[in-house]
Amino acid sequence: MKKEIIVAGILGVSIVIIILAVILTSSPKSEIIEVEDTLNKEISPETEIPEIEEKIDDIEKINLENEYSPKPREWLTSGPFQIDRSKYAIGEKIFLVIGGLNGNEKGQIAFMRPLNDTHYSVYMTIPFDGMKKDIFNYYVEPQISKTKEICSIEDIIGKWAVVFRGTNYPNLYFEITDNVVPGTNIEPEC
Template sequence: MKIKERTKKKKHTGKIIALIVIVGIASAVAYSYYQQKESEAHQWHWVSSGPFSINKNQYKLGENIFMIVNGLQPTDVGEIDIVDPEGGVYSKIPFNGTMKSSFKQFFKPVTERSLALCNATALVGNWNIVFKGVSYKSIPFKIINEFIPGEESGSGMAPVPKGLYPC
């Protein structure tokens, strides 16, 4: 009689262990799947025009915009104009293919750079990277009305002082 009881206990113990192993494997697969989806969401999707590329087409307030220039020809000489939502030139970056065929540049739109941009929400909208002196198409990008964590009160996002307030 004791042998039958031991056999039943061993069968139940084996089933429980098998169930734990299956649940563990299913959990690991689900975790791996969601980790992969999360990492895909954080990958950059480069937007290009000729040798010019930016890391994505939509940014949050306070986020850096990364630009890579790779493969400039010696005849490629000009200027990159960063155009804000109001149509003003926010920043200019010269380039010369005879001097450098590639370079990296980053910028972060902030209110301190331009008096025409009164506060952080003035940065929100459709921007353009325009190439002067060459025939490459401009690269549009958008800044959405959402701060990256930690930038809500970060530098460069404060309103322009009252005496200089153009709005």
């Protein structure tokens, strides 16, 4: 009898364990946490705030005003020398074309930046010699430079001159305006 009770107890405990195992395996709890996908949803306030809308409109207006587009080329000429425009924005390159120099023409092209209404300072010089090279192109980009003592955009803005030293060709004049090409560094350096 004792054996029967022990066998019945073991059998009963075994049945309870099997039932619990079936219940636990039939409804497993997942360790995956569901997260709502908000990356593809647009976030918008429930009510529109006039101050925010006004700021957004102001920013869009400034962006439209600062939209950059280069002026069309108009080619100013003095003998075999040409520059592509009469007005440039800060950050634009001045395209200089030299074509058809005579073999005896030798000198320097001096880009002169304005100091005031009557005086200039040499920004840079480009030598030329018709015996060595009678045709070439050059880019000049006036920019803020501590070494050239050009501390801010105020030192760049104004009417510039291109002087052809060693020749009788007349000077060319162009203006750098206060417009700025996007991405141009205009932070003062000196």
